[in-house]
Amino acid sequence: MGYNWQQEGWPEFEFKAGILEDFQLKFLLKSGQSSGRFSGITEAKKDQLLVDILLSEAIKTSAIEGEFLSRVDVMSSLKKNLGIHEEQPRLVKDHRAKGIAKLMVAVRQTWQEPLSDSMLFSWHTMLMEGNRYIQAGNCRTGAEPMQVVSGALGKEIVHFEAPPSAQVPDEMNQFIAWFNATNPEGEKAIRNPILRAALVHLYFESIHPFEDGNGRIGRALAEKALHQGVNQPILISLSQVIESKRQLYYDQLKQAQSSLQVDSWLIYFADVVMKAQENVEELIEFSLQKTKLFDTFSNELNERELKALNRMLDEVPGGYEGGMNAKKYMSLTGASKATATRDLQHLRDLGILVAEGGGRSVRYTINLKS
Numbered sequence: 001m002g003y004n005w006q007q008e009g010w011p012e013f014e015f016k017a018g019i020l021e022d023f024q025l026k027f028l029l030k031s032g033q034s035s036g037r038f039s040g041i042t043e044a045k046k047d048q049l050l051v052d053i054l055l056s057e058a059i060k061t062s063a064i065e066g067e068f069l070s071r072v073d074v075m076s077s078l079k080k081n082l083g084i085h086e087e088q089p090r091l092v093k094d095h096r097a098k099g100i101a102k103l104m105v106a107v108r109q110t111w112q113e114p115l116s117d118s119m120l121f122s123w124h125t126m127l128m129e130g131n132r133y134i135q136a137g138n139c140r141t142g143a144e145p146m147q148v149v150s151g152a153l154g155k156e157i158v159h160f161e162a163p164p165s166a167q168v169p170d171e172m173n174q175f176i177a178w179f180n181a182t183n184p185e186g187e188k189a190i191r192n193p194i195l196r197a198a199l200v201h202l203y204f205e206s207i208h209p210f211e212d213g214n215g216r217i218g219r220a221l222a223e224k225a226l227h228q229g230v231n232q233p234i235l236i237s238l239s240q241v242i243e244s245k246r247q248l249y250y251d252q253l254k255q256a257q258s259s260l261q262v263d264s265w266l267i268y269f270a271d272v273v274m275k276a277q278e279n280v281e282e283l284i285e286f287s288l289q290k291t292k293l294f295d296t297f298s299n300e301l302n303e304r305e306l307k308a309l310n311r312m313l314d315e316v317p318g319g320y321e322g323g324m325n326a327k328k329y330m331s332l333t334g335a336s337k338a339t340a341t342r343d344l345q346h347l348r349d350l351g352i353l354v355a356e357g358g359g360r361s362v363r364y365t366i367n368l369k370s
Contacts, residue, residue, distance in 0.1 A: 001258070001259070003160060003161060003206070003257055003258060004206055004256070004257050004258065004259060004260055005162070005163050005171070005206055005207070007259070007260055009260055010260065011174065011175075011178070011203055011206075012260065013199055013202070013203075013260055013261075013262045014260050014261045014262065015261070015262050015263050015266055016263055019195075019263060019266055019267070020192055020194050020195045020198075020266055020267075020270050021192070023194050023270040023273070023274065024192045024193070024194060024195070026274060027193060027194055027273060027274065027277065028193075028230065030274075030277045030281065031230050031234055031277070033281075034234070034235065034277070034280055034281055034284060035232070035234075037281075037284050037285075037288070038235065038284060040288075041284070041287060041288065041291070042291070045287055045291060047082070047084050048287070049235070049283065049284065049287050050082070050235070051075060051078050051079060051082070051084065052283060053235045053236070053237055053280065053283065054078050054101075054104045054105070054108070054237075055071065055074055055075050055078060056237040056239075056240045057104060057223075057237040057238070057239050057240065058074050058078070058100045058101060058103075058104050059071060059074060060237065060239035060240045060242070060243040061100070061215070061216045061219050061220075061239035061243075062096070062100055062216070063239075063243050064215060064216075064219075064239060064242060064243050064246055064249070065215055065216060067096060069094065069096055069097050069100065070094060070097060072090060073090065073092045073094050073097035073098075074097045074100065074101055076089065076090035076092050077092050077097050077098045077100075077101030077102070078101045078104065078105065080101075081101055081102055081104075081105040082105055095129045095130025095131070096129075096130070098129055098130075099126045099127050099128065099129035099130070100126075100127065100216070102126040102129070103123055103126045103127050103216070103217075103220060104220075106122070106123060106126065107123070107220045107223060107224055108227070108233050111224055111227035111228060111233045112227075112228070114180045114183075115176050115179045115180055115221075115224070116176065117172070117176065120172075120176075120209075120217065121137040121138065122137070123217055123220065124136055124137050124138075124210055124213055124217065125137040127213045127216060127217065128212065128213060131212075134211050134212050134213075135211055139165070139168045139169060139172060139209045139210060140165050140168060140208075140209065140210055140211045141165050142165055142211070143165070145161050145162075145164070146161065146162040146163075146165070146208050147159075147160065147161045147162075148160040148161075148162075148208075159250070159254050160206075160208075160253075160254060160257050162206070162207060162208035163207060163208075168207065168209050171207045171209070172207060172209050175203055175204060175207060178203070179200060179221075179225075182196055182199075183228055184228060184229060184231070191229075192229070193225065193226050193228075193229020193230060194226075194229075194266075194269065194270050194273050195266065196225045196228075196229060197222040197223070197225040197226050197229070197269070197273065198222070198262075198265060198266050198269035198270065199262075199266075200218075200221050200222055200224075200225045201218050201219065201221065201222040201269065202253070202256050202257070202262065202265055202269075204217070204218040204221055205218045205253060205257070206257050219238055219239055219242070222238060222269075223236060223238060226273070235280045235283075235284075236273075236276045236277065236280055237276055237279065237280070238272055238273065238276050240276065240279060241272045241275045241276045241279065242272060248268070252264065252265055252268040252269075253265075286368070289368040289369070290313050290368065293309075293352065293368060294309075297350060297352060300350065301347075302343070304329075304333040304335055304339070304343055305343050305346070305347055307332065307333055308324065308329055308332055308333060308343070308347075309347070309352065309366075311332055312324055312366055313366065322363065323356065323363030323364055323365050324344070324353070324363060324364045324365075325344075325362065325363045325364065326340040326341050326344060329343065329344060344364055347364070348364065351367060352366070352367060353365065353366065353367060354366075354367045
């Protein structure tokens, strides 16, 4: 039967009518709720929340492809591209961190613009910044097959083979025309944001137009489709969810690329979107609770305590790894052991920290409901 692009009818994907209607209703409802809660946050907190979401997407979309970037490098690059002031700007030397940050911001800032060759080539150039081994800003042209493989050298397993390079320009012209026509305001509008995003990602990945960066750009396109679907840029990180179950993502893609019947892929992708929405809701709630905590207790805390709490809260809802203890507190604040112990007990007495364990093994976690 071959791959999807080799089958009669390509690229007309087949799926059950109304398959994602329930997902669409939940998605639109949650988008409205999140937007409402987000509007109740201060401008400074909005900026920080936006950075947190884009940072998560940048780090995780890179990790899916085996690139592990410094969070502080990516965060600094994001703030620079968003025009957010940093007290102590960081000199970022990692081109990958700078490139993925530029891409994240560009996708968000140009969500309304029609897709074009020049936009995709610009994104690819950002992503490949500093990479001398990849032809940046152009579709692949090599004669060798573009294959997705795994396994040791000599024992590779081919999971997918994309169309030959000679076909890519025509395939991409067709894809770009389809993307713009299926915009909610387009002549072939797909008004279910999740359905369109799922098809966008699968369609683009099946063409695999670039030498490298296809996965990251494909996931960015899915988010662009979601933004257009609700007529505003939303807060979401698909890659955070995808990366947490990366093998499932690869398995679903492989299955979907072997047929034009894509029901299973659509359900999988809808689940990803809904989980990503839940994560954003948790992050917004976390931000609101954090603001409430500082509003309530900031006048009762010394500089050391504020510094330690800010560091713990920088880890977002997952929490400070391993919890806080006297040794970590001393290292972070420069306090003596006696002072660290006294400060931690003070934070516990206020109900801000909760103690777990006892004696030398005692550690403290944040109680945001204090």
